[in-house]
Amino acid sequence: MNFLYIGRLILENQDSINDEYLVNGKKLEKKKYFQIDLLKTYVIFIVIFDHSIPYNIIISLGGIAWERIVIPVLLIILAFNLGNSFKNDGKITLKEIYNKSYFKKKFKRYIIPYIIFYAISIIIYLIMVFIFQNTYIHPYFDDKMFIVMGYTPFWGPGMWFIPIILSSIFIIPIFYHFFSKDPILTLFFCFFIEFFFHLIIHLIYGIIGFNNTINFFYCNLLLYSFSIGVGLWLTRNHKLNAKENRFILILLPISILYFIEYTIFGFSKYFIIGDYNFLTVPFSAFIFMLTMKYIPKNPQNKLAKLISRIGKSTYHIFLFQILYFSIIYHVIPDIAFNGFGSFLGIYPIYYAFNLFINMLGGLLWYELDVKITNIRKIANISLKK
Structure with missing residues (x-):
């Protein structure tokens, strides 16, 4: 066995788990969009910014317009990517989508990192x-429905x-199945x-503060x-x-x-409340389309390559930042929730530090994940030979 050859293959194919897929047994290249990365x-x-800076400061900076759109934008991307993948594969029926290959891919992409995340959290x-001789059990963990949904004993922002990411593995294919038959009706x-x-939430619970039921x-x-x-x-x-x-x-x-109404005047009326509802989707979709139109599809400079690498690593970075901030939020809760008071100059330094740590940790985790995956692929090929 030529170990130098195998090593070169590993280094040359670090994106193989993301950039290729099989159609009728043939390996094809994914259609990649730098804009999405x-x-x-x-x-x-923005997620790291949100977990670094107190909410009142974010709101004072007009964060509703540029910070709170990240969830609908991310969900649009999630559906866009999965929908394109199914379309490229020529899959329409749930029987075609829900196959061994699909679940194996999602298990490697989402479940394995989540299991590692859960173990480290414990x-x-x-x-x-x-x-500290303290239980540090977040109130969420007292409610069994949150245990079932995947919350760990050691809560992090x-x-x-x-649960939204993991449930998308099963739910989005169902929507796509109906969408492929009647796009307009499915959108409605x-x-x-x-x-x-x-x-229904409004009729049953009214407009009230967050609690376990509402958070569920x-x-x-x-809901999205x-x-x-x-x-x-x-x-x-x-x-x-x-x-x-x-x-x-x-x-x-x-x-x-x-x-504007929600940012400046705190608008909430009947069941229209908060920053994650159907009224935020058109603006988020506009941002998505604007980015797809005016940002180059495949730039080759070093900054673009770094951004692409971060874009591919976002799930690992997301899990890593939960672990990181879970420690911050429990050890120094006053800073985590209330910030540094009038010492506003500390926030840029604090955010930059948090950004560096979480980017580094998440990227290294992703790179390790890719290398292990490629080693296993090459080992399987070698065994077959």
């Missing part, structure tokens, strides 16, 4: 208990989004699912169905001036008006 990089930068929790259906979810709904992908529907819709044509996308431009002023 750029948006995902922006999203993860280790951190046990260390904290040993050092952003953990609510894990996605909107009404989200609309009625918000309406916010961990449910169906309109973002998923729009993401699938844009797989048909993501051009800004496309005829089929005019409805997004028509709804855009309403979406912008809502952002």
Whole structure:
């Protein structure tokens, strides 16, 4: 066995788990969009910013308009990527989508990193208990429904989004199946699912502060169905001036008006509340289409390559930052929740430090994941020979 040859293969194919797929047994290259990697990089930068800076400061900076759109943008990307993957594979029925290859790929991409994340979280929790003689159990863990949804004993910010990511493996293919048959009806259906979810929450619970019951709904992908529907819709044509996308431009002023009203006046009326609802989707979709139109598809400079690498690593960075901030939020909760008071000059340094640590940790984790995957691939090829 030529180990130098194998080593070269590993180094040359570090993106193989992301850039290739099989169609009828033939290996094809994925259609890659640098624009999406750029948006995902922006999203993860903002996630770390959100978990570094107190909410009142973010709001004072107009964060609703540029910071709170990351969730609908990310869900649009998630549906867009999956929809394009199914379309390129020529898959329509759930039987074609829900196959061994699909679940194996998702298991490697999402479940294995999550299992590692969960194990490390428990280790951190046990260390904290040993050092501080405190249980450090977040109230979420007292509710069994959050245990089932994937929360760990040692809570960290952003953990609510894990159930959304994991459930997307099963839910988005169902939406795509119906979308491939009737795109318009499916888009309306996605909107009404989200609309009625918000309406039901209002009718049952009213407009109240966050609690475990409300948070349970916010961990449910169906509450963001309109973002998923729009993401699938844009797989048909993501051009800004496309005829089929005019409805997004028509709804855009309403979406912008809502952002302004919510940012400046704290608007909340009946079941229209918060920054993650159907009124935020047109503006988020507009940002997506704007990026796809004006950002080059495949730049080759070093900065673009770094952004592409970060874009591919966002899931690992996301999990890493939960682990990192779980320690910060428990050890120094005053800083985590209230910040540094009037010492505003510290925030840029604090954010830059957090960004560096989480980028480094997440990227290294991703690189290790890719190398292990490629080693296993090459080992399997060698064994077959």
